[in-house]
Amino acid sequence: MDKNTDFVMEKRIEKTIKNLEKNNMNGYFVEDEQEALGKITELLEKGDVVSVGGSMTLFEIGAIELLRNGNYNFLDRYAPGLTPQEIKEVFRKGFLGDAYLTSTNALTVEGELYSVDGNGNRVAAMIYGPDKVIVIVGKNKIVDDVEEAIRRTKAIASPANNKRLNLANPCVKSGFCSDCTSPTRICNNYILIKRQSKADRIHVIIINKDLGY
Ligand code: SF4
Numbered sequence: 001m002d003k004n005t006d007f008v009m010e011k012r013i014e015k016t017i018k019n020l021e022k023n024n025m026n027g028y029f030v031e032d033e034q035e036a037l038g039k040i041t042e043l044l045e046k047g048d049v050v051s052v053g054g055s056m057t058l059f060e061i062g063a064i065e066l067l068r069n070g071n072y073n074f075l076d077r078y079a080p081g082l083t084p085q086e087i088k089e090v091f092r093k094g095f096l097g098d099a100y101l102t103s104t105n106a107l108t109v110e111g112e113l114y115s116v117d118g119n120g121n122r123v124a125a126m127i128y129g130p131d132k133v134i135v136i137v138g139k140n141k142i143v144d145d146v147e148e149a150i151r152r153t154k155a156i157a158s159p160a161n162n163k164r165l166n167l168a169n170p171c172v173k174s175g176f177c178s179d180c181t182s183p184t185r186i187c188n189n190y191i192l193i194k195r196q197s198k199a200d201r202i203h204v205i206i207i208n209k210d211l212g213y
Contacts, residue, residue: 019111051094053102053122057212106149138211
């Protein structure tokens with residue numbers, strides 16, 4: 001990007017953060033992965049019970065490694081050898097934890113979070129449960145409004161996630177969502193977080209990079 005498009009993006013991010021604040025959520029803008037990890041460390045307390053939602057962004061920035069460093073009581077859904085039942089227990093324990101880290105599928109300039117989920121564990125924890133929710137978002141996920149969020153998710157996030165998981169769904173072959181009825185469909189819960197009643201619960205860290213889907 002050149003300095004003019006950088007300027008436009010900075011203004012978009014500035015407006016998004018202002019609108020998050022109007023919606024009783026905190027927004028932060030950081031330059032890169034290291035700065036994002038620094039902000040996460042600032043927001044977490046040593047010893048916090050932390051769990052995570054499924055997210056490529058968390059892996060890409062090194063957040064999973066950070067949580068495994070021994071400073072936190074990490075409920076690690078990715079720990080090798082977990083059975084499906086044990087993973088389900090990790091998801092449920094996460095609701096009683098201190099903090100939840102995740103990404104979202106789209107962040108509107110109006111300061112809203114739009115997410116699509118298969119099981120619903122991720123969006124459920126974002127809505128209710130942990131007292132602190134930290135959402136990490138690459139600038140590529142900023143959209144104008146809910147309509148664009150829905151379009152972005154259908155056109156990019158959902159097919160890309162299906163491809164990553166190599167599922168037997170039509171989008172994995174075509175690259176397009178056909179609103180399938182496949183038994184392995186992962187697009188089941190479409191959630192918009194418009195506002196929080198409790199201030200200082202949701203913290204959105206926007207990174208000046210393209211990350212995740
Ligand atoms: S609804 Fe079906 S086709 Fe569309 S993205 Fe989800 S799994 Fe793929």
